[in-house]
Amino acid sequence: MEVSVSSAKQLGKLISAVRKSQRLDQKTIGEFSGNSINTVGDFEKGSGSLSVSRLFDLMESLGIEMKIDFALPPSDTSAQKKLIKRINEIVDHE
Template sequence: MEVTIKSAKQLGKLASIVRKSQKLDQKTAGDFSGISINTVSDFENGTGSLSIGRAFDLMEALGLEVKIDVVIPQHDEKAKSKLLMQIQNMVAGNE
């Protein structure tokens, strides 16, 4: 199921819903992802600060993945080609 997330608060709420559906408490989710229970709580409440790396660790532990919808310029073929090539290189690990 794909969900559009527009804020850190929504992302935290989604993580909370998924965690609870898996019958995990915050401590266990934190243990699985290597972060403290307080950090899990702050993330789920949309408060505090959490590095993007730690957020990805927690989401991975919960089975969540992030997909980015990149807007490809249609009016400029040169810009379109360059962007597509850069994305393909990045995904392939060349950048």
């Protein structure tokens, strides 16, 4: 299922819902992802923050994948092609 998320608070609530649907408690998912129970709980409530690396670890532990949608430079096909080429290089090699 694909959803759009526009804030960290929304993402925390989404992570909480997915975790609960998998019948995992915060302690267990914290252990799976290398985060503490307090860190997971605070993030799910929208009162805490995670480094990007720890966020990806948490999402991976729950089977959540992030997709990014962005606008291409308008009316400049050369810039569009360069950006698309660079993005493909990044995604394919890292």
